[in-house]
Amino acid sequence: MAISLRRARMIIRKALEKGREMQLKPLSVVVLDAGGHVIAFEREDGAAPGRFGIAQGKAYGSVMLGMAGTAQMARAEAQAYFMAAVNGVYGGKVIPVPGGVLVRDKKGAVIGAVGVTGDSSDNDAIAAMAGIEAAGLAGEI
Amino acid sequence: MAISLRRARMIIRKALEKGREMQLKPLSVVVLDAGGHVIAFEREDGAAPGRFGIAQGKAYGSVMLGMAGTAQMARAEAQAYFMAAVNGVYGGKVIPVPGGVLVRDKKGAVIGAVGVTGDSSDNDAIAAMAGIEAAGLAGEI
Amino acid sequence: MAISLRRARMIIRKALEKGREMQLKPLSVVVLDAGGHVIAFEREDGAAPGRFGIAQGKAYGSVMLGMAGTAQMARAEAQAYFMAAVNGVYGGKVIPVPGGVLVRDKKGAVIGAVGVTGDSSDNDAIAAMAGIEAAGLAGEI
Amino acid sequence: MAISLRRARMIIRKALEKGREMQLKPLSVVVLDAGGHVIAFEREDGAAPGRFGIAQGKAYGSVMLGMAGTAQMARAEAQAYFMAAVNGVYGGKVIPVPGGVLVRDKKGAVIGAVGVTGDSSDNDAIAAMAGIEAAGLAGEI
Known part of the structure; x- marks a missing residue:
């Protein structure tokens, strides 16, 4: 099963709605497929210009390692040089903190991952x- | 004036609708801001996984050089080494063909650029x- | 549907057998998944050490663009700067010649691609x- | 003496068998030659897509430095900046943890190295x- 564009849009809209409901800062949300490739992305007005790369990095590491942001952060805290080395292998595209969700x-x-950035990692x-x-799917933070 | 997320969404939706109306292959559409940074992107079901990079590359070169895809292609045809050198400067992110629209x-x-990929460059x-x-804006192909 | 490891092995073995049957030079064969990621690879004794990258490059471009090696070569012949630019976007990993098969x-x-290198591109x-x-699958050269 | 493809296959099969016997998570196994170049690789069904790079990184650093994963990890623990600098020299391809075996x-x-990833570094x-x-060869963890 693959994440359809229709579902990716729903994920993004509902994530942004949640952000407004929680009064978070402007969010940026990416949805990647099972190979780590971008299906859809939106950056809210007022968010910093570089947010695409951060959102992608959270989701990309999750897919490529099969490990969500929280687990990546734990590994980075325990063994910083390991996650740095992983980033070398993956072209510097991994952001190992919460907000990357399998x-x-x-x-x-x-079947993919979602990356959110803009507020605190936990709120993301x-x-x-x-x-x-x-969107009727199961996530792993 | 900046392209709002609301407007970027409209650009993407209408570009995709146009593609279906013209019976094009599945399209991917990116909208970049005046700094060349991603505001929004969507890849239709059935499009190849690497389409984000191609869409981005068409729009990125347009913004960075202030020159739309058609003009970039003319320059590449006349002086291939120049566009290759430009790509060295811009980190290999420029795709100099139509489908990058200022x-x-x-x-x-x-105020930004749109990049479309999936069918022929002209149809894109x-x-x-x-x-x-x-979206009520003016484009330069 | 994904290519299983069992099937990837069969693809490699039968490709190598075909090479010996046709008395080709030592071959190298890679099988990539639908996201362009390596499932399996083998390099025959006597092949040059750098063959992994060539095999991967043939298959990688095929998956990422949804375009097999023959079509990539035609595009490169017609518009060399375009395929050069595509390579910038895909990190220099694309080898646009036959031997990359969807x-x-x-x-x-x-659902993936196979890359073969070692003899002439057509024999590959x-x-x-x-x-x-x-392996009971359909290929597009 | 070089590692033949026949032997590389045996290494991979037996490593995967050991993983199943120990009930490890799905493994990925690469065999590199004395120049750090890939001879063979297999990724088990269910493993994350990015495992090739991690397996290669474990084995690559082992060959290039003549130092197996355990020794690399000790050095990284003592002097993280040194292994980071080594990664700069080797193009970011070194993963300095156990699972890279000379x-x-x-x-x-x-005469080469084996890289295994998928479970804990020690199990790998x-x-x-x-x-x-x-395969009748001697390893150094």
């Missing part, structure tokens, strides 16, 4: 999960 | 223009 | 097709 | 050693 299908297979992750759940 | 405000200032440019005009 | 499922969806493509067909 | 011939000369190294020993 998306799984009903059998538990990873909450907004991502709201989007994923609204 | 977006101008009413005074003629460049037509879809991009349809989106830009539907 | 793999499709029964509905026609791209024949070996790749032999492997893909032996 | 392969030696009977005279003790390094055990699987790699099982493969190397089954």
